[in-house]
Amino acid sequence: MSFEGFLSLQSMPATCGFFFFAFTLLFSFFSLLLFISRMKPWCNCDICKSYLTVSWATKFTNLCDWYTHLLRKSPSGTIHVHVLGNTITANPDNVEHILKTNFQNYPKGKPFSAILGDLLGQGIFNVDGDSWLFQRKMASLELGSVAIRSYAMELVNEEIHARLLPFMLSTARGEMNKEKVLDLQDILRRFSFDNICKISFGLDPRCLLPTLPVSNLADAFDLASKLSAERAMTASPFIWKAKRLLGIGSEKRLKEAIKVVNDVAHDMIKQRREMGFNSQKNLLSRFMGSVEDDAYLRDIVVSFLLAGRDTVASALTGFFSLLSKSPEVEARIREEVGPGPELPTFDQIREMHYLNAAIHESMRLFPSIQFDSKFATEDDVLPDGTFVRKGSRVTYHPYAMGRMESIWGPDCLQFRPERWLRDGVFVPPCPFKYPVFQAGVRVCLGKDLALTEMRSVVVALVRQFEIRVVEPDQGPRFVPGLTANLRGGLPVRVLERKC
Incomplete structure (x- = not known):
């Protein structure tokens, strides 16, 4: 090799590095321009200024509480965050219009699908049209x-008796730690994840x-x-898309995490095909009778994991945080x-009216999904007179709605x-x-299963324990x-009841 050729090879890494740096700089500059454009600095309304400067955080702990404050002040129960191109409402008439009356005009939309596409793929929560309708019919069946x-009740009761109750009892007796304290949110998330994995995959993550x-x-x-949710919080989708293209930062971590999920899902699908799925009761096996595409099966089951794990655990966490400060409610449930020691049957649990009321009341104040967004396909006018421009985002806010005096x-x-x-x-x-649980055409199909699981957990824990939040104020x-x-979980003290 000639000396000039050697020098040329030596210079290649530097040249590649220069082009990579230039490309990154150009992308960052382009994203900044889009960010500034999205901010619309000429909008001087109080809401936009407060959002852009994050000054709302001086009075409110959570963004959802600030939105609640604004919606309660609004005569129509609707506000506009212009810098986000988002119309947010807590007006029941508007909600009915969006979810039922003019449902066809308010699909999930491509922006939403792009945000969750890498995780949920073509799963039921991330699609519209024929794909959604097919999965909806199959899931409903x-x-x-x-x-x-x-099958679900059997698995839930087994998890309660074999794992949840022994763990809580060990904590109450000081075997886990002398303070008898644990993070109830973490325990409930573990409980829910075990259940939904068994129901969905036939897999026990233990x-x-x-x-x-x-x-x-x-x-x-x-x-x-x-990380998928954080995509929605970026000023412009081009920012996270640029990071994904370059394979850096949060997008690199997201890709690695999704690979773990995909590997487990694909392994389970392969095992089910090898073992034969016709005699299996889990959802994956049952769906295999109608779906042959493994990638599509993966998307469907991952969507069920998302729906069945975090929503139930979040709702139960909110319930016990409220029950801890309401001894009269706790006494009436008992x-x-x-x-x-025996858990009630499905029919018996449905007849527990006060328990049912208490669970619905806790979810009114602490819904698992605090808000949900759609994207208008055509110009529209909501029942309260709010104009909705084609392509804009429309959000209804269950968290705020639970706090509306109106x-x-x-x-x-x-x-x-x-x-x-x-x-x-x-x-x-x-x-x-x-x-x-949403409403109208896309009302949650797993509502009854979720409520039954929650009631079973509440019955089991309230009978045997007093659960008190460590810092109730x-x-x-x-x-x-x-x-x-909840940030930091829900630390509680567990006390065994002397029946």
Whole structure:
């Protein structure tokens, strides 16, 4: 090789480095221009200024509480955040219009699908049109079947008796630690993850063993959910898309986390095909009878993992945080459920009206999904007179709706299960005033299973334990994400009841 050739080879890394740096700089500059364009600095309204300067944080712990404050002040229950191109509403008439009356005009939309596409793919929560309709019909058939409900109840009861109750009892007796304190949110998330993995995959991740083992799948799923949600918080989608293209920062970590999830999912699909799936009861095996595409199967089941794990755990965490400060509610639940080690049957649990009311009331104040967004396909006018421009984002806000005096009266901030009872019988809510499980055409298909799982857990724990939040006066601090998880968890003290 000539000397000149050697010098040429030596200079190649420097040249490549220069072009990479130049490309990164150009992309960053382009993203900055888009960011400035998106901010629309000429908008001087108070809401936009407060959002851009984050001055709202001086008075409110959580962004959802600031939005609630603004929505309560709005005569129509609707506000505009111009810099985000987002119309946010807590008006039940608007919610009914979006989710039912003019449903076709408010799909999830491509912007939403892009944000969660790497994690959820073509799963039911991330698609519209024919793909959504196909999965909807298939899921409705399976989740509504007696076989799946019985199978799910069997798994939930097994997890309660074999793992949850022994763990709580060990804590209450000081075997885990002398302070008898644990992070209830973490325990409930482990419990829910074990359940949904068994129901979805036929896989037991064993997250709630006494040693509280680290689960690579659970950790990867948590990280992927968190980083996917953070994409929506960036000033411009071009920022996270540029990071993904370059394989740097949070996007690199997201890719690695999703690979772990994908590897487990694909291994489970392969095993099910080799073992034969016709005799299996889990959702993956049942879906295999209708779907042959392994990638599509992966997307469907990962969507069920997201729905069945974080939402149930979040709702139960909110419930016990409220129950800890409401001994009179706790006493009435104990009176209704009665003593005994055996968990009630599905039919028995449905007849526990006060328990049902208490769970619905807790989700009114602490919904698992605090807000949900759609994207308008055409210009529209909401029932309150708000104009919606084609392509803009429209958000309804269940968290804020649960705190609206115009909907729930002057005691809307109180935890009062009695508001759901008529002559001692639970009365279902209007879904458009209470869109905790969505409403209309896309109402949650797993609602009954989720409520049954929650009731079973509450019955088991309330019978045997007193669970008290360690710092009851401290307000909740939520972690940004797809579901409402508490920053720092929910430290509680567990005391065994002497029945």
